[in-house]
Amino acid sequence: MRFAPGQVIIHRNTRRGRIAFARPVRVVADTELGLLVWLARHSPAMYEVAPDGRGARGRPFAEWVTLGYQMRPGEWQGPGILMFFPPEGDHSVWFFWNEAGEFDSWYVNLEEHVVRWHDEQVSGIDVVDQDLDVVVHPDHSWEWKDEDEFTERLAIPEHYWVHDEQAVRAEGRRVIKIAEAGEFPFDGTWTDFVPDPAWGVPALPEGWNRPVPA
Incomplete structure (x- = not known):
C-alpha cells in the first residue's frame, strides 16, 4: 500500500489495542526509501486521557493503569x-527545527514497525510507541531520552x-551506529525541508477511531 504525495492520512499511536492519540499528517513522499510525512503545528488531535483530563505522562504509571480512559x-x-518511517526497522526518525527555521536535531522514536491501513474514506498508519528514544544532534552526538519512564x-x-x-535497546543501538556514521537519514537529507505553505493545517478526517488492526 502506497500513499499519494499531498494526501492527508491519520497517524495513530496505539496501546494494547486502544488509541493513545490520532492526528492528521500530510504525505510528503512514499517511496522505496520509506514514508515521509509532515505534522503541522496546531494540527487537531484526539488524545487518550484519564477522567481528570491528564494523559499518561507526568503521573506514575502505577496510577495511570488503575484509571478509566476517554478520548x-x-x-x-x-x-x-517531518517524520520518516523506514521500510524496515522498529523506529521512525523525526526532524526538528528551531523557531528561526534552523535544523535542530533528529529524534529517533523507537516504536513497533508501522502498520498501514486503508478504509473506503480514510487511510492511516498505526504504531506502538516503545517510549525509549534517542536524540541525535547535528554533529551526530546522541543521548538516550525517557529512560526513567521506560524503566518505570x-x-x-x-x-x-x-x-x-x-529488543528495544538493541534497535536503538543499531540506529545509533547509523547516526554516528552520518549515514541516511542522518546525512543531511531533508534538513532543509520547508513545507508547502498551501498545505495549511488539515482537519482530522472522519474515521480516526476505526478499530486498531489485530
Missing part, C-alpha cells in the same frame, strides 16, 4: 515535524505494551 480533542502544540513502565509488565526490553 478528548486537543491539538499538537509542538513545532512542525517495564516494572508493570501486565499493563505495559512493551514486551521485550532488550
Whole structure:
C-alpha cells in the first residue's frame, strides 16, 4: 500500500489495542526509501486521557493503569515535524527545527514497525510507541531520552505494551551506529525541508477511531 504525495492520512499511536492519540499528517513522499510525512503545528488531535483530563505522562504509571480512559480533542502544540518511517526497522526518525527555521536535531522514536491501513474514506498508519528514544544532534552526538519512564513502565509488565526490553535497546543501538556514521537519514537529507505553505493545517478526517488492526 502506497500513499499519494499531498494526501492527508491519520497517524495513530496505539496501546494494547486502544488509541493513545490520532492526528492528521500530510504525505510528503512514499517511496522505496520509506514514508515521509509532515505534522503541522496546531494540527487537531484526539488524545487518550484519564477522567481528570491528564494523559499518561507526568503521573506514575502505577496510577495511570488503575484509571478509566476517554478520548478528548486537543491539538499538537509542538513545532512542525517531518517524520520518516523506514521500510524496515522498529523506529521512525523525526526532524526538528528551531523557531528561526534552523535544523535542530533528529529524534529517533523507537516504536513497533508501522502498520498501514486503508478504509473506503480514510487511510492511516498505526504504531506502538516503545517510549525509549534517542536524540541525535547535528554533529551526530546522541543521548538516550525517557529512560526513567521506560524503566518505570517495564516494572508493570501486565499493563505495559512493551514486551521485550532488550529488543528495544538493541534497535536503538543499531540506529545509533547509523547516526554516528552520518549515514541516511542522518546525512543531511531533508534538513532543509520547508513545507508547502498551501498545505495549511488539515482537519482530522472522519474515521480516526476505526478499530486498531489485530
